[in-house]
Amino acid sequence: MDVQLPPTSYAVLGLLGRRGPMSGYDLTAYADRSIAYFWPISRSLVYRELARLERLGLVTGTDVPQRRLPDKRIYDLTREGERALDRWLVENPFERDRGRSAFLLMFFFGERIPPSRLRGLLDAYRRAAEQDIEDLTAIVEHLVGVPRARFGYLAAQLGVRAARDRQEWAREVELALAAEPADP
Amino acid sequence: MDVQLPPTSYAVLGLLGRRGPMSGYDLTAYADRSIAYFWPISRSLVYRELARLERLGLVTGTDVPQRRLPDKRIYDLTREGERALDRWLVENPFERDRGRSAFLLMFFFGERIPPSRLRGLLDAYRRAAEQDIEDLTAIVEHLVGVPRARFGYLAAQLGVRAARDRQEWAREVELALAAEPADP
DNA sequence: ACCCTCATGTAATCGGTTACATGATTTA
DNA sequence: TAAATCATGTAACCGATTACATGAGGGT
Numbered sequence: 346m347d348v349q350l351p352p353t354s355y356a357v358l359g360l361l362g363r364r365g366p367m368s369g370y371d372l373t374a375y376a377d378r379s380i381a382y383f384w385p386i387s388r389s390l391v392y393r394e395l396a397r398l399e400r401l402g403l404v405t406g407t408d409v410p411q412r413r414l415p416d417k418r419i420y421d422l423t424r425e426g427e428r429a430l431d432r433w434l435v436e437n438p439f440e441r442d443r444g445r446s447a448f449l450l451m452f453f454f455g456e457r458i459p460p461s462r463l464r465g466l467l468d469a470y471r472r473a474a475e476q477d478i479e480d481l482t483a484i485v486e487h488l489v490g491v492p493r494a495r496f497g498y499l500a501a502q503l504g505v506r507a508a509r510d511r512q513e514w515a516r517e518v519e520l521a522l523a524a525e526p527a528d529p
Numbered sequence: 530m531d532v533q534l535p536p537t538s539y540a541v542l543g544l545l546g547r548r549g550p551m552s553g554y555d556l557t558a559y560a561d562r563s564i565a566y567f568w569p570i571s572r573s574l575v576y577r578e579l580a581r582l583e584r585l586g587l588v589t590g591t592d593v594p595q596r597r598l599p600d601k602r603i604y605d606l607t608r609e610g611e612r613a614l615d616r617w618l619v620e621n622p623f624e625r626d627r628g629r630s631a632f633l634l635m636f637f638f639g640e641r642i643p644p645s646r647l648r649g650l651l652d653a654y655r656r657a658a659e660q661d662i663e664d665l666t667a668i669v670e671h672l673v674g675v676p677r678a679r680f681g682y683l684a685a686q687l688g689v690r691a692a693r694d695r696q697e698w699a700r701e702v703e704l705a706l707a708a709e710p711a712d713p
Numbered sequence: 714a715c716c717c718t719c720a721t722g723t724a725a726t727c728g729g730t731t732a733c734a735t736g737a738t739t740t741a
Numbered sequence: 742t743a744a745a746t747c748a749t750g751t752a753a754c755c756g757a758t759t760a761c762a763t764g765a766g767g768g769t
Contacts, residue, residue, distance in 0.1 A: 351756065370721055379681060382665065382688050385627045390757055392722065413765065415721040443569045443626055449687075455680035481566065496639035497563060499705070503633075504566050505700045510690040518683055535728065554749055574729055576750065597737060599749040 348401060348430075352447045355437075356384055358403060358422060358430040359454040366421040367393050368409075369459045383449040395420050403429050424465035434458050437468040441476070464519065471515035532585060534613075539621075540568055541578045541588060542606060543638040550605040553579050555672045567633040579604050587613050618642050623653040625660070645648075648703065650705040655699035660694035 360375055361367060367375065372395070373388040386394075395418075400406045403426035406418045410417075422430075434457055439448060448470050455463055481504040488498040544559055545551060551559065557572045557578070564570075570578075579602075584590045587610035590602045606614075618641055623632060632654050639647055664689040672682040 353756075356666075368721075370719095382627060383684065385757095387750090387758060388721095389723080389759085412732060413719090414719080415764070443566060445660050449684055453684055493640075496637050499702055500633055500637055502569065503694065506694040506698060507691055510687065510694060514687045514690060520685075537728075552749075554747095569729095571730060572749095573731085577728090595748090598747080599736070601749060625759080 350433075352384070352437075352450055352513075353390065354394055354398060355384055355430055355433045356380060356386060356450055357391060357398065358426050358448075359457075361404065361420060361422045362427065362430060362457070363455070363464070366419050368417040368419055370417065371422070380450060383446055383453075398426065402426075431457055436481055437460055439466055439473075441473040460522070463522065465526045467515050467519050467522075471512055474508050474515060476513035478505060478512060481508060536568070536576075536621075537570055537574065538582060539614055539617045540570060540611050541565060541575060541582065543634075543641075544605045545588065545604060546611065546614060546638070546641070548708055549604070550603045552601040554601065563605055563635055564573055564634060567630055567637075582610065586610075599610035602713055613642055619646055623650055623657075625657040644706070645647075647706065650708075651699050651703050655696055655703070658692050658699060662689060662696060665689045665692060 348504065357372065360372055364372075364375055369388070369392045373386070373391045373442070376384075376386050376391065383493070395404060395406065396523045398408050399420070403423060404420045405423055406417060406420050408418050409417045434451055434454060437447070437451065442448070448466060451458065451466060452463075458466070481501050485498060485505060488494040491498070540560070541556065543558055544563070548556075548559055552689060553572070553576045557570070557575045560568075566644065577591065579588060583590050583604070589607055590604045592602050594600045605681050611708055618638060621631070621635065627631070632650060635642065635650060635703045636647075636661060642650070665685050668685045669682060669689060672685065674679040675682070
């Protein structure tokens with residue numbers, strides 16, 4: 346009974362969970378202001394996701410007629426939808442991702458994640474970053490001085506920096522969260 | 530006569546240009562070792578791209594029978610293909626991209642880019658990074674202290690760091706390239 | 714008067730991932 | 742001798758982007 350949905354579906358559920366009932370248009374705007382930097386979603390996709398989630402019973406839609414503006418459809422999380430979201434946040438295995446990071450998406454909904462699970466995720470993220478540092482440093486060292494590999498070398502250096510940032514950030518957040526661990 | 534291809538197509542052309550004739554398999558392996566950190570491509574996609582590029586006359590394919598291993602098809606850049614690649618590198622407008630950066634892909638093939646154009650790209654990249662710093666800093670400042678926005682705040686901080694890295698990196702590379710500007 | 718933006722959504726296309734296939738060679 | 746791995750590729754599926762559509766209101 347799991348139907349395996351992509352992260353974007355849970356992004357939609359999560360945003361609905363934070364802001365309450367919204368139209369597809371508003372949800373898109375909210376996504377643009379919040380998760381777009383690490384998990385961009387286009388408007389069309391939001392609509393399609395909402396339709397699917399409704400078919401699956403994870404959200405409900407209600408038509409709202411308007412006179413000035415086009416009629417709209419307001420979506421809300423169902424009990425089922427909340428449970429699916431929370432299940433995903435707890436069970437979705439961490440994956441080392443080049444490109445978009447599903448971890449950051451989960452992290453954004455950190456309020457819903459049990460603290461120990463959150464620590465586990467952060468730890469995995471930090472270790473993945475450390476692995477990236479290692480891999481990219483190896484590439485840098487392998488390419489240093491090779492004239493033909495000039496631009497690859499420089500690009501890899503940017504990669505190393507970004508990976509270091511992720512590592513440091515994860516470490517700091519782990520500490521910050523450890524400082525105030527109260528939770529139900 | 531331009532047919533507008535996606536960046537991935539030019540990635541394939543560029544890699545062929547650097548290493549010379551290759552099979553799809555080898556090209557994938559090469560991509561994994563080189564551009565994968567900022568522009569991952571899957572094997573299947575490489576094959577499809579090669580087929581399309583051949584249809585368009587930008588690469589040629591030749592079957593090579595093997596006895597131990599499965600027969601393969603070796604692809605090579607055509608004159609047309611090189612021209613298309615170089616045209617893209619020179620004309621493709623810089624775009625501020627969340628997620629995969631087409632700029633980094635272009636930069637990787639920097640040897641093929643005329644120095645002044647390369648400087649222009651780097652400058653645009655640096656300015657985009659500065660804009661990101663600004664935007665994300667505004668978000669951070671807007672969210673600081675708001676308990677409900679805790680995780681969004683932390684996520685935005687990571688974004689600021691990454692943007693700072695890009696900015697500093699671009700500045701340094703601009704300087705490094707200025708130091709040795711010889712070119713035809 | 715005209716164009717742009719807001720507010721809402723649908724439809725078509727396409728890039729990218731995942732699953733499927735296969736035979737030789739190495740490893741446990 | 743059974744199980745990975747290598748080396749090659751095809752086919753099916755699905756997520757995501759781009760294009761299309763519409764009507765009110767605000768700006769020049």
